[in-house]
Amino acid sequence: MMRLPRWAKALLLAVVAAAGGSSCATNPVTGGKDFVLMSEAEERQLGAEYHKKILKEQDVFDDRALQAYVDRIGQRLARVSHRPKLDYQFTVLDDDSVNAFALPGGYIYISRGILAYFNSEAELAGVLGHEIGHVTARHSVRQYSTATATGILGSILLIESGAGQAAGDLFNVVHTAAMRGFGREHELESDRLGAEYLARAGYDSGEMLDVIGILKDQELYEIHRAKEEGREPRIYHGVFSTHPDNDARLQEVVRAARKYEVEDPRPNQREAYLELLDGVPFGPPASQGVVDDHQFLHDPLDVGVSAPKGWTIANRPDRVVFEAPEKGAGMIMTLEPAGPNDNPRKRLTDALGEIDDGERFSAGDHEGYTGILTGRTSAGAGRMRVALVIKGEQAWFFRGVAPDDKTFDALDDDFVAIAKSLHALTAAERERAQPLHIRIVRAQPGDTYASLAGDTPRLKDAEARTRLLNGDWPNGEPKPGQLVKVLRR
16 A cells, blocks of 8 residues: 655645645736636636537537627627637537536537527627626636645545545536536626626626526426426526526626616617527427427437327437336437347347347337346346337337336336337428427517417427516516517427
8 A cells, every 4th residue: 555654745735735825816807816726828728628528518509690699799798808818709509408608718608598588689698798707707717726726635645545546527527617607606796797798898787687587487487397397407507597686686786787887778689689599499409309299209310219108208318218107117218329230139138148038029110129137137126128129220229117026017018119119200200300499470469478379389388488488477478569489390
């Protein structure tokens, strides 16, 4: 076991302490001293490296006009920020969640999903200003520096105890903080800076409160929907999404920004912004497929799979979950590449070993194999229904589990039926597989959100969702002549 002498440990601790003492930089926003372990050049380099990782993990939304528009608004705000000389990059991600985040060096990301809930250019500018505030106040850099110092100390202690090197992924530290928030004080500071940049760029800083109200409504609605659907809510991390719009501190920071306002603020550009949203997809991207009624439909992969009556389907980026009415029971479907000579039985047994009660079956025009995996599963029943269907270059894996043997026996026919239902899309299914899109219409006298929402495909809550998208949730109604967002295929 390797042990550091006391003098070596003391020396290393002294080095870390000295680094902390000599690594205090002037905060560009406050003018005070912050503990940081990197220069601005290193911050830029770090941001560039992380930017490449983000683009590998997430798709950029393929709409040049919208990308250019967001970048133009973002650059306008960045020029009046506390760090105008950074090379800011603004990217719209093809992500249906309600989110925006910033990484070191001026890399700012905003999801396609959050754009759907804004109703003016000024509201978009409010969120971009908030994220710019994270960059100008160096929140990511400070988080990174703290994690680095903690990692050094942890490595010393682990080496001394013979536990080996500390294994910390600092990218995950920074990325997690950016996605989930930097803590109440830093988020509130970004609210203040966002309102200030909004005013300095010529907007009415009071628009920040409109953004807060929109995101608060969306959060409350999403929490309600997630509870009904038995999943975790997906909400924006910013503090102003978790504060009511009458929060005293929040009101204070917005009022403080009024001293920067120009005499004749920019119009909020409501109609121009809404017209730009016309045709933007709503919900999961086409690359993830859609859930329509009791079916999972994927147009690019030309595949459909059906769930039994009473089951629900949860579409995740890396899997599809068929959830049984019985608690703790369901089937997971995943996709892997298939080779030209792949055989379903061999592929399944190579991956899992021998399985019981194996049998071949046909799924549409495609060959499949299924059986029961016994004694090597964490399922409560100790058994798992497994199946594999080969469709061209696609290998579709199915795994069905239940909490006990009795439930497993009752559901096993349904597990098999799900795997056997895999098929190529019909023309009608291909049409149903198209994602919803935002369409902009002008309200006529007598129109209500109920009439405008109509029978929107795949949305059980079409009327409420339409109100939410237009900033009129929970009880508002459109006014004649008002541009309104509706959802259509």
